[in-house]
Amino acid sequence: MSQIQERGSTHVYKVNRISKEEIDSMVALCVYEQPPFCNAACPLKLDTRAMLKAAAAGDFKKALQLYEKIAPFPLILSHGCEAPCEQKCRVCEVGEGIAIRDIEAAVARFGELSRLGGIFKTTKKQSVAIFGSGLFTLFLAGELEKKAYPITVFCAEADEEAYLRAAAPFLDEEAFSLELKRLRRKDIRFCFGSEIGPALYSEKRGDFNVLCASEAVARSLFPQAVCIPELMYCEEEDLVMGCGEGVMDAAFGAKKAALTVDRLAQKLDPRNTRGSEGACDSSLYTDLSEATALRRVERPAEGYSKEQAIQEAKRCIQCHCEECLKSCAFLKHYKKHPGLLGKEIYNNTQIIMGDHQLNKPMNSCSLCGQCSVICPNGFDMAHVCAVARRNMVSTDKMPLAPHEFALLDMLFSNGDAFLCRPQPGYETCKYVFFPGCQAIAIAPETVKAAYLDLCERLDGGVALMLGCCGAICDWAGRYEMEEQTREFLDREFAKLGDPIVIAGCPSCRKELSSHDGLELVGIWDILGQIGLPEGAAKLSRPVALHDSCGARGDAHTQAAIRALAEQLGCQLIDTPYSGDRSPCCGYGGLTAYANREVAAEMTDKCLERSDAPYISYCMACRDRFARQGRESRHILELVYGTDAGAPPDISQKRWNRLTLKNELLRDLWREEPKEMNLPYQLDYTDEARRMMDDRMILTDDVIGVLDGFRESGEAIFDSDSGLMIARRRIGNATFWVAFTREAEDHYLVHRAYSHRMNVVKGQG
Amino acid sequence: MAIERTYYTIDPQGKLQCVKCGVPLEKGKAKFMYLANGFPVELPVCPICGFVYVPEELALGKVASVERALEDK
Ligand code: SF4
Ligand code: SF4
Ligand code: SF4
Ligand SMILES: [Zn+2]
Numbered sequence: 085m086s087q088i089q090e091r092g093s094t095h096v097y098k099v100n101r102i103s104k105e106e107i108d109s110m111v112a113l114c115v116y117e118q119p120p121f122c123n124a125a126c127p128l129k130l131d132t133r134a135m136l137k138a139a140a141a142g143d144f145k146k147a148l149q150l151y152e153k154i155a156p157f158p159l160i161l162s163h164g165c166e167a168p169c170e171q172k173c174r175v176c177e178v179g180e181g182i183a184i185r186d187i188e189a190a191v192a193r194f195g196e197l198s199r200l201g202g203i204f205k206t207t208k209k210q211s212v213a214i215f216g217s218g219l220f221t222l223f224l225a226g227e228l229e230k231k232a233y234p235i236t237v238f239c240a241e242a243d244e245e246a247y248l249r250a251a252a253p254f255l256d257e258e259a260f261s262l263e264l265k266r267l268r269r270k271d272i273r274f275c276f277g278s279e280i281g282p283a284l285y286s287e288k289r290g291d292f293n294v295l296c297a298s299e300a301v302a303r304s305l306f307p308q309a310v311c312i313p314e315l316m317y318c319e320e321e322d323l324v325m326g327c328g329e330g331v332m333d334a335a336f337g338a339k340k341a342a343l344t345v346d347r348l349a350q351k352l353d354p355r356n357t358r359g360s361e362g363a364c365d366s367s368l369y370t371d372l373s374e375a376t377a378l379r380r381v382e383r384p385a386e387g388y389s390k391e392q393a394i395q396e397a398k399r400c401i402q403c404h405c406e407e408c409l410k411s412c413a414f415l416k417h418y419k420k421h422p423g424l425l426g427k428e429i430y431n432n433t434q435i436i437m438g439d440h441q442l443n444k445p446m447n448s449c450s451l452c453g454q455c456s457v458i459c460p461n462g463f464d465m466a467h468v469c470a471v472a473r474r475n476m477v478s479t480d481k482m483p484l485a486p487h488e489f490a491l492l493d494m495l496f497s498n499g500d501a502f503l504c505r506p507q508p509g510y511e512t513c514k515y516v517f518f519p520g521c522q523a524i525a526i527a528p529e530t531v532k533a534a535y536l537d538l539c540e541r542l543d544g545g546v547a548l549m550l551g552c553c554g555a556i557c558d559w560a561g562r563y564e565m566e567e568q569t570r571e572f573l574d575r576e577f578a579k580l581g582d583p584i585v586i587a588g589c590p591s592c593r594k595e596l597s598s599h600d601g602l603e604l605v606g607i608w609d610i611l612g613q614i615g616l617p618e619g620a621a622k623l624s625r626p627v628a629l630h631d632s633c634g635a636r637g638d639a640h641t642q643a644a645i646r647a648l649a650e651q652l653g654c655q656l657i658d659t660p661y662s663g664d665r666s667p668c669c670g671y672g673g674l675t676a677y678a679n680r681e682v683a684a685e686m687t688d689k690c691l692e693r694s695d696a697p698y699i700s701y702c703m704a705c706r707d708r709f710a711r712q713g714r715e716s717r718h719i720l721e722l723v724y725g726t727d728a729g730a731p732p733d734i735s736q737k738r739w740n741r742l743t744l745k746n747e748l749l750r751d752l753w754r755e756e757p758k759e760m761n762l763p764y765q766l767d768y769t770d771e772a773r774r775m776m777d778d779r780m781i782l783t784d785d786v787i788g789v790l791d792g793f794r795e796s797g798e799a800i801f802d803s804d805s806g807l808m809i810a811r812r813r814i815g816n817a818t819f820w821v822a823f824t825r826e827a828e829d830h831y832l833v834h835r836a837y838s839h840r841m842n843v844v845k846g847q848g
Numbered sequence: 849m850a851i852e853r854t855y856y857t858i859d860p861q862g863k864l865q866c867v868k869c870g871v872p873l874e875k876g877k878a879k880f881m882y883l884a885n886g887f888p889v890e891l892p893v894c895p896i897c898g899f900v901y902v903p904e905e906l907a908l909g910k911v912a913s914v915e916r917a918l919e920d921k
Pocket of ligand 2: 120121122123132133136172173174175182184399400401402403
């Protein structure tokens with residue numbers, strides 16, 4: 085039998101099949117981590133979404149903690165903030181935007197005061213002096229206290245109360261007393277009643293590492309002072325200073341100034357490494373259909389009550405993009421930022437030495453392309469994973485194990501089970517029917533009926549080709565095998581006189597479309613032209629149509645299938661996620677081989693759309709749905725009045741292919757097929773059958789082991805179980821079979837297992 | 849000489865017989881090889897013909913997990 089060379093692990097060479105720039109620009113399409121619009125619009129970068137979430141949950145303590153991160157005096161800020169966030173709130177587009185500032189005010193009023201700061205804080209070594217009073221110095225003192233600088237404020241006021249009153253004269257009594265409490269709890273040293281002027285400034289400047297002043301003080305000391313507004317800094321005088329008007333300017337100014345203090349304290353240029361500051365844009369995608377409460381909660385003059393604030397916060401739809409995660413079971417399974425996952429999968433291919441931890445996710449995507457349709461920005465994980473697999477193959481780092489079974493299956497389809505013949509009576513043909521390897525394995529009777537029908541009703545001769553289109557090696561990233569398969573099939577097509585290929589499967593159609601000069605139609609197109617054969621029958625119940633991922637972006641095929649279903653009289657149920665948005669059944673991309681768990685989740689995802697029987701036009705979908713216990717039929721089964729019945733196991737699939745080939749050879753081409761009989765009797769317990777299907781062990785493998793045993797007599801006998809156990813190395817695996825000898829030439833198989841490691845007798 | 853660590857050891861305890869040679873299997877040295885890596889182990893081995901027996905639990909347990917780890921190297 086054909087074999088595939090296991091990779092070596094010593095030689096390393098590298099061919100990059102996608103550039104870093106390409107992958108970066110692809111990954112950048114995903115906006116998962118973009119800030120919500122309100123947050124982007126806030127110059128102070130309040131995590132609005134999180135704050136609103138906490139408020140909606142009634143957790144005002146947490147909401148206040150989030151708010152205090154950007155506002156050392158939250159009542160002052162919420163009073164004077166101009167709330168640029170509110171204009172950017174996406175809910176504005178369908179109704180009234182969230183009243184963010186009013187919620188903040190309620191959070192500031194009703195949230196618990198945070199615990200005493202400063203006691204357990206380790207203070208920094210570099211000290212800071214702040215001269216003057218007013219909002220800017222108050223906020224700056226608050227910001228610097230958070231950063232744990234020892235701060236001394238020199239001001240003319242007599243005490244904290246007067247200092248706060250000077251800064252925020254607009255506060256009502258309740259708010260004032262709360263903020264006063266907050267100010268007194270802060271670890272700030274005050275020199276009240278200071279006479280602020282050049283004398284004090286010269287006297288004190290040597291005692292501190294960084295000096296700051298209110299705008300008024302700075303200007304009185306240095307009338308020529310030029311403030312760089314991005315830094316809140318006067319370079320000539322090495323003085324951090326205020327500039328601007330109003331609460332928002334003061335708050336944002338204090339933020340920038342605090343960063344400048346940080347840089348100066350470390351004796352660094354305040355211009356560098358400041359990160360992103362201020363408001364920015366966001367390209368986050370938001371599904372606005374989630375916004376249902378469109379009117380604001382009315383605000384009484386005194387502001388929201390706690391309950392009202394909760395109600396208003398609940399209207400926030402928590403902007404975030406998870407469109408692809410909602411529809412793709414693979415992305416949902418790994419549940420992380422899809423762009424980042426794509427990046428990690430790419431980076432995985434760049435590892436030369438060490439663990440490739442992303443191999444499994446890379447091989448778990450079904451390459452179905454649904455994400456590229458669902459994602460508002462067209463992020464295409466299929467492309468990332470397909471390229472990554474090819475990269476891994478080209479560097480000889482791709483493990484063979486996850487895909488070997490499928491690849492061997494393909495070699496079998498295009499080897500022992502392959503058949504290519506012109507219609508009897510023809511040398512060359514106008515058409516060749518290419519049903520696809522899955523249809524042959526799962527519904528051989530349907531394939532036969534379809535072929536006979538095409539021969540009868542089409543002019544010019546219809547050849548038959550039983551084989552695999554090469555999608556398997558494409559999915560596995562084995563581009564060299566894909567090329568070989570392409571050449572092989574092209575040679576066979578040439579023998580038939582390069583006929584028009586009638587594809588029975590949309591994935592084959594897609595794969596074969598990469599062949600130069602091949603004319604392709606779907607059997608659904610032909611049936612649309614020549615009409616249904618006799619005996620075609622719909623299901624009596626309404627059915628859900630599952631679009632194959634091989635037909636994504638192929639509106640023509642999707643429409644032709646619907647027309648066919650209509651002709652059959654099927655009553656189609658409309659389901660969400662159909663057409664181009666259809667999810668993959670779990671077979672695509674070889675997910676079913678590389679990650680059974682994810683594949684099963686994909687199947688469930690398909691089936692959750694309806695309780696009705698499923699009609700599909702890809703045999704792999706039909707098979708996976710039936711295996712999951714759903715009534716499932718391929719549309720050709722209805723067309724030809726056949727029923728492929730219960731899904732076959734992996735050995736029956738091979739058997740079906742061989743049997744169909746031999747039957748047709750005998751009946752149509754009068755050729756005597758190769759003898760398939762074993763010279764001994766071999767039976768299996770039910771448990772052995774189940775075990776073999778689960779462990780991907782074929783009857784052919786078991787036969788190989790027993791053939792070997794009959795030749796060499798090598799086996800062991802386990803007196804505990806009473807079983808004989810023989811083994812044989814076949815290809816890249818060692819197969820073990822536990823059996824009993826029922827009679828001279830009759831064996832009953834009880835268990836089977838395999839491993840890929842080779843075991844040899846040890847030295848010494 | 850480097851000391852070879854033995855990664856796994858299993859004793860047949862007289863319950864296993866070589867069908868061909870008709871003698872009990874004994875604990876003996878063997879080696880697992882995979883993707884250019886080798887692991888010394890002690891497994892039931894026929895003292896005459898050298899048949900090395902890999903029990904099912906070992907194949908599906910330890911061996912399988914080491915295979916996965918090496919495949920992703
Ligand atoms: S749909 Fe998915 S991939 Fe696209 S932007 Fe949203 S999270 Fe990212
Ligand atoms: S809905 Fe919520 S998260 Fe989205 S922009 Fe409005 S306030 Fe921000
Ligand atoms: S399984 Fe399909 S929808 Fe999901 S990431 Fe892969 S290609 Fe995209
Ligand atoms: Zn022996």
